[in-house]
Amino acid sequence: MLGSVAEAEDIVQDAWLRWQNTNRADVHEPAAFLATVTARLAINVAQSARVRRESYVGPWIPEPVDTSADPQLGAERAEALDLAVLFLLQKLNPVERAAYVLREAFDYPYKQIAEMLETSEANTRQLVSRARKHLSSERAAPVSSTAHRRLLEVFLAAAQTGDLSALEGVLTEGVVSYTDGDGVRGAARIPVVGREHVTKFVAAFAPRFWPETEVRWVEANGRPAVLVSAGGNASALLSVDASARGIERLLWVMNPAKLDPYVTSLQQ
DSSP states (O other): OOSOHHHHHHHHHHHHHHHHTSOGGGOSOHHHHHHHHHHHHHHHHHHHHHHHGGGOSSOOOOOOOOOTTOHHHHHHTHHHHOHHHHHHHTTSOHHHHHHHIIIIITOOOHHHHHHHHTSOHHHHHHHHHHHHHHHHHHOOOBOOHHHHHHHHHHHHHHHHHTOHHHHHHHEEEEEEEEEEOTTSSOOOSSOEESHHHHHHHHHHHHHHHSTTEEEEEEEETTEEEEEEEETTEEEEEEEEEEETTEEEEEEEEOOHHHHHHHHHHHTO
């Protein structure tokens, strides 16, 4: 819903406090009560977050989540947790997002979702349908994790050497590169669009970015990703969205506020 671990934790805490202060005799289904409270709190936070992000410097990418410690979580919520899906979900309004997540990630019945969102069942179906259409129009069917990693391996090798031909071979014609840095690390402040532009962009910064860096393969949001470090400090997490055509999106997380918690979670 939010793409922010801290905001999600705050909501869970708030929902728990409300549960503690509720007369249990008035609650017939505790699980439904907690889900409803959590969903409504998430919608409120998402609405206010939209305003705050207007002042964010550059593209805003959801926070990466280490799913390697809980493979079952990654398997059960695979698509809903996918970083590319979370990124695209941010383009939906908060109510559409809530309806989609409750249905697709948690398989709630439409009737129950309607009650949570205080709307009709028919409208809930429309909300989910619009969200699905948005995602399907914006995103081609993803490849398997094995193919995903292979494409990322080829891109990584080509990016490190500035191999234009190899880069062009792995990127789709309409590829877009997004860098989330919030202006703190000289990250690109606007998306780079198209195979030719992305290829030249990646090749141009190769001599400055890759030397003396260490690369570690990790899992982020259920997919293989690359953690780049320099001098013992993480500098970027690279994730891609890939289809049978090749890499559709490059997602570079460079904002320390998002990168550092992810690195910490890897060490736990």
